[in-house]
Amino acid sequence: MSEAPLAEGTPERTAKMTAPAAGVKVRMYRQGLGNCFLLAFPARGPRPCYVLIDCGVLLGPLLGTAAETKRRVAASLSEATGGKIDILAATLEPWNHVSGFQPAKEVFDRIEIGQVWAAWTEDPNDPASVLGRGNPPQYFPQYWRPGDRPELPGVDGARVHILGPPGDASLPRPSDLAGAADGSAHEPGEEELKVPSFPFDVTYRVPPDAARQDPFFQASYFGVAGQPSEHEMAWRQIETEWLTSESHSSLQRDRDITTTSLALAIELLPSGKVLLFAAEPQESRWLSSHSLPGPGEGEPGGPATPVTVVDLLHHFEKRCTITPDYVELTVGEPVGRRRKKKE
Amino acid sequence: MSDASPPRIQPPPRRRPPFRNLRVYAFDPSLDWQLDTAVINQMVLRVPWEDLTVGPVGEYLEVVDVDPASDCCYAPVDLDHPYLLAESGLDPDEGDPQFHQQMVYAVAMTTIRNFERALGRRALWSQADHAQGFQFVRRLRIYPHAMRDANAYYDSNRKALLFGYFPAAAEGHNLPGGIVFTCLSHDVVAHETTHALLDGLHRRFIEPTNVDSKAFHEGFADIVALFQHFSLPAALRDQIRKARGDLASQSLLGQLAQQLGQAVGQYGALRDALGEVDPATKQWRPKEPNPADLASLREPHARGSILVAAVFDAFLSMYKSRIADLLRIATAGSGVLPQGDINPDLVDRLAGEAASTARHVLIMCIRALDYCPPVDLSFGDYLRALVTADRDLVPDDDRGYRIAIVEAFRRRGIYPQGVRSLSTESLCWPGPTAAAAHALLELLPVIDGVRSTARHHGWSLSGDRQKIREDMEVSARAVHQWLLSDSSRSVARMMGLSLGTTAPLSIERKDGVPKIEVHSVRPARRQGPDGQTLTDLVIEVTQKRRGYLETALQDQVDKEPVDPPPQEDFWLRGGCTLLVDLEHREVRYVICKDIESPERLAAHRAFLLETP
Numbered sequence: 045m046s047e048a049p050l051a052e053g054t055p056e057r058t059a060k061m062t063a064p065a066a067g068v069k070v071r072m073y074r075q076g077l078g079n080c081f082l083l084a085f086p087a088r089g090p091r092p093c094y095v096l097i098d099c100g101v102l103l104g105p106l107l108g109t110a111a112e113t114k115r116r117v118a119a120s121l122s123e124a125t126g127g128k129i130d131i132l133a134a135t136l137e138p139w140n141h142v143s144g145f146q147p148a149k150e151v152f153d154r155i156e157i158g159q160v161w162a163a164w165t166e167d168p169n170d171p172a173s174v175l176g177r178g179n180p181p182q183y184f185p186q187y188w189r190p191g192d193r194p195e196l197p198g199v200d201g202a203r204v205h206i207l208g209p210p211g212d213a214s215l216p217r218p219s220d221l222a223g224a225a226d227g228s229a230h231e232p233g234e235e236e237l238k239v240p241s242f243p244f245d246v247t248y249r250v251p252p253d254a255a256r257q258d259p260f261f262q263a264s265y266f267g268v269a270g271q272p273s274e275h276e277m278a279w280r281q282i283e284t285e286w287l288t289s290e291s292h293s294s295l296q297r298d299r300d301i302t303t304t305s306l307a308l309a310i311e312l313l314p315s316g317k318v319l320l321f322a323a324e325p326q327e328s329r330w331l332s333s334h335s336l337p338g339p340g341e342g343e344p345g346g347p348a349t350p351v352t353v354v355d356l357l358h359h360f361e362k363r364c365t366i367t368p369d370y371v372e373l374t375v376g377e378p379v380g381r382r383r384k385k386k387e
Numbered sequence: 388m389s390d391a392s393p394p395r396i397q398p399p400p401r402r403r404p405p406f407r408n409l410r411v412y413a414f415d416p417s418l419d420w421q422l423d424t425a426v427i428n429q430m431v432l433r434v435p436w437e438d439l440t441v442g443p444v445g446e447y448l449e450v451v452d453v454d455p456a457s458d459c460c461y462a463p464v465d466l467d468h469p470y471l472l473a474e475s476g477l478d479p480d481e482g483d484p485q486f487h488q489q490m491v492y493a494v495a496m497t498t499i500r501n502f503e504r505a506l507g508r509r510a511l512w513s514q515a516d517h518a519q520g521f522q523f524v525r526r527l528r529i530y531p532h533a534m535r536d537a538n539a540y541y542d543s544n545r546k547a548l549l550f551g552y553f554p555a556a557a558e559g560h561n562l563p564g565g566i567v568f569t570c571l572s573h574d575v576v577a578h579e580t581t582h583a584l585l586d587g588l589h590r591r592f593i594e595p596t597n598v599d600s601k602a603f604h605e606g607f608a609d610i611v612a613l614f615q616h617f618s619l620p621a622a623l624r625d626q627i628r629k630a631r632g633d634l635a636s637q638s639l640l641g642q643l644a645q646q647l648g649q650a651v652g653q654y655g656a657l658r659d660a661l662g663e664v665d666p667a668t669k670q671w672r673p674k675e676p677n678p679a680d681l682a683s684l685r686e687p688h689a690r691g692s693i694l695v696a697a698v699f700d701a702f703l704s705m706y707k708s709r710i711a712d713l714l715r716i717a718t719a720g721s722g723v724l725p726q727g728d729i730n731p732d733l734v735d736r737l738a739g740e741a742a743s744t745a746r747h748v749l750i751m752c753i754r755a756l757d758y759c760p761p762v763d764l765s766f767g768d769y770l771r772a773l774v775t776a777d778r779d780l781v782p783d784d785d786r787g788y789r790i791a792i793v794e795a796f797r798r799r800g801i802y803p804q805g806v807r808s809l810s811t812e813s814l815c816w817p818g819p820t821a822a823a824a825h826a827l828l829e830l831l832p833v834i835d836g837v838r839s840t841a842r843h844h845g846w847s848l849s850g851d852r853q854k855i856r857e858d859m860e861v862s863a864r865a866v867h868q869w870l871l872s873d874s875s876r877s878v879a880r881m882m883g884l885s886l887g888t889t890a891p892l893s894i895e896r897k898d899g900v901p902k903i904e905v906h907s908v909r910p911a912r913r914q915g916p917d918g919q920t921l922t923d924l925v926i927e928v929t930q931k932r933r934g935y936l937e938t939a940l941q942d943q944v945d946k947e948p949v950d951p952p953p954q955e956d957f958w959l960r961g962g963c964t965l966l967v968d969l970e971h972r973e974v975r976y977v978i979c980k981d982i983e984s985p986e987r988l989a990a991h992r993a994f995l996l997e998t999p
Contacts, residue, residue: 243552282547
């Protein structure tokens with residue numbers, strides 16, 4: 045993977061987020077709970093096309109403790125987009141399976157959503173999907189499979205490729221890459237993804253609402269709603285831990301898990317750069333080591349330029365040691381233009 | 388008499404049972420699926436009896452089984468249910484979350500008990516650092532199903548152990564895609580509990596101040612998990628029988644977390660103290676000690692494994708010397724075992740020797756924690772602590788254990804700094820110089836006050852832990868007050884502290900006086916030369932100093948008063964551990980990390996600047 049030098053825009057704290065003339069502007073919100081990207085593409089209409097790629101900041105389930113954070117991000121999003129997000133891509137694994145849209149109510153009270161994109165594994169009607177069985181979603185997402193190319197409304201300069209989760213043995217998992225040396229690489233098929241996602245039989249599972257009424261869980265974990273204990277116990281709760289699990293005393297160095305989150309690549313047409321979005325940093329590592337669709341691939345006469353993958357997460361992480369509310373980068377803008385700006 | 392009911396017969400009072408029997412996996416569920424290991428994999432742990440409520444929630448632990456990633460909770464197990472009491476708890480079953488709760492409780496309690504027995508006092512968790520100050524944490528929280536992840540960890544902010552679960556890869560004996568629970572691995576639970584116990588003893592060890600800091604935490608946790616294997620009698624006998632007494636060959640005893648290792652796509656256990664599986668041939672091969680590893684391995688788990696290998700190597704030398712006579716007796720003097728299975732009686736005797744050697748090594752490793760500096764520990768420091776602790780435990784080294792330890796560490800390039808030779812005597816921490824010993828006599832009246840408090844509650848294994856913590860704070864305040872008095876100024880420098888007017892201004896101050904923190908005042912029991920039990924007092928005092936990556940800025944802040952001082956790049960911590968003999972009224976060891984040392988400052992800076 046080669047990392048292209050990025051054209052860096054100065055972080056603007058103006059209310060409205062504008063799109064560059066070409067390429068895309070990317071804003072990353074960092075709240076310590078996964079990442080959340082807002083992208084502004086130049087579009088044919090008067091306003092840019094706004095795409096929100098959420099990896100758990102807003103749509104993360106059960107984020108009761110982070111309500112304030114969510115409100116702050118939601119307010120900023122509302123200002124930046126003028127109240128309308130064209131595409132909301134939920135890359136987080138079981139986003140509607142667990143929670144529906146309830147926890148994100150703050151967001152949707154303020155912002156209109158054009159389309160919701162989710163991974164095929166969330167689709168309750170897909171026979172191979174196990175994650176989707178749960179509450180019917182209040183919003184009706186469009187479910188995508190690897191190889192799909194959904195359109196960004198009004199945008200000419202970018203194309204979206206859905207890369208994951210693997211649904212047809214098209215992509216390897218990290219452990220397969222490790223085993224590939226001896227030729228025993230293991231291809232995950234739909235059969236494997238059908239393995240029940242719950243660790244225990246339904247007879248053992250107690251829904252959280254019932255547990256909140258139970259004296260044991262009240263005394264040891266949730267506290268009593270409306271009582272001081274509800275807040276006093278928060279410091280030991282682990283509601284969001286599974287989104288970010290990392291700590292100094294972990295058992296092993298590397299995580300290596302099968303993931304079922306939506307992964308997508310956005311190809312910027314004039315520059316040939318590809319932005320990769322995946323919920324897990326590790327995922328971006330394995331995806332980028334795999335062959336990506338080339339620019340213009342499948343189109344007769346399309347240019348055969350090499351793909352440059354811009355690993356945003358990695359880049360942001362390197363640059364941002366101190367965490368402001370968000371940082372912005374502009375990608376795929378012609379270099380000459382940037383110089384002109386500086387003069 | 389109007390009351391007609393006849394008097395009831397009073398049965399004689401019954402004593403509380405000393406143990407509660409609970410069934411667990413000896414290793415992890417994967418060994419249940421193989422005929423040759425299934426028989427040894429289910430065992431009963433004898434956990435010290437305590438009154439429990441559902442959870443289980445006891446004196447040290449509370450198991451809370453919430454699973455946010457699956458959006459549900461699991462009902463807490465009641466280990467006092469008559470059916471469970473009659474049957475040594477639930478049957479090992481991967482599909483029953485209540486068995487998982489039982490197993491994490493039983494294994495964690497066993498680990499705690501090993502710690503308490505080695506140290507002869509109650510174990511305390513580290514305090515919660517809240518906005519309103521430090522708070523006593525009675526129970527460590529355990530979440531057996533905290534996340535979907537091939538990982539488990541100790542979270543020092545929540546004072547909790549978090550265990551993950553995940554679908555298995557297709558290697559080894561796992562069902563591909565079947566769910567693997569880290570909380571069902573004996574080794575993983577012991578490892579994580581040890582992190583929590585170590586943090587309770589030395590809360591600064593979690594801060595990475597040198598390349599060994601995190602590696603020590605990992606290595607030490609692995610050592611405890613590994614040596615607990617030798618307290619599993621059936622597994623020990625079985626493995627000794629298979630290996631024909633040779634513990635240096637591949638066996639379950641030297642390996643950690645079989646199922647997890649295979650489930651994440653390795654060919655063998657997660658970690659192996661003795662060897663490794665060649666990725667090309669998939670054959671196990673012993674690992675040769677390589678001193679170059681110490682310079683090249685910087686990742687905490689890999690580096691920690693050097694420490695594990697050193698301790699395990701020392702253990703093997705001790706075991707070999709202990710069984711040499713048995714082998715000669717069994718082989719009519721030749722020492723060469725005949726072909727085929729060895730005599731079951733010999734297996735039992737060898738297993739007995741292995742178990743008691745392992746127990747000794749484990750106790751030595753745990754007791755050495757009382758002989759460590761309070762901050763900035765290195766492997767070399769730990770070697771000195773081990774040797775000193777063993778000398779206090781077994782005054783005459785007639786079996787050559789200490790030599791075995793030094794030899795094993797030397798073969799891996801682990802040397803302490805600032806010692807003249809590798810003789811065990813020069814590796815022991817030095818006592819204070821005559822002048823220092825004289826000056827430290829000043830401390831004794833303070834100690835006497837502490838002593839009466841310590842004697843009162845005594846930290847005995849039956850004392851109330853919250854009271855112990857409170858008493859410790861009273862003692863700590865007394866020592867703190869003395870340190871700030873004029874008479875202590877002269878000895879402060881000998882303790883690696885800086886309290887005088889000339890102290891660098893980068894040292895944090897309170898009301899214009901350099902701040903100090905008395906971390907801990909706790910008793911450590913040891914055997915005296917003629918068999919009597921002696922009590923030492925372990926006192927840990929620390930100080931912190933603003934550190935800057937730029938030396939010019941450092942010099943400036945050190946010398947000129949700036950208010951407020953510029954934001955520090957790091958904190959340099961220094962201080963000392965004092966061991967005071969209460970019977971003979973003398974300070975036995977002063978183990979310090981000098982706060983003023985320019986070399987330490989430079990080393991810390993270099994550690995932060997080096998690119999991993």
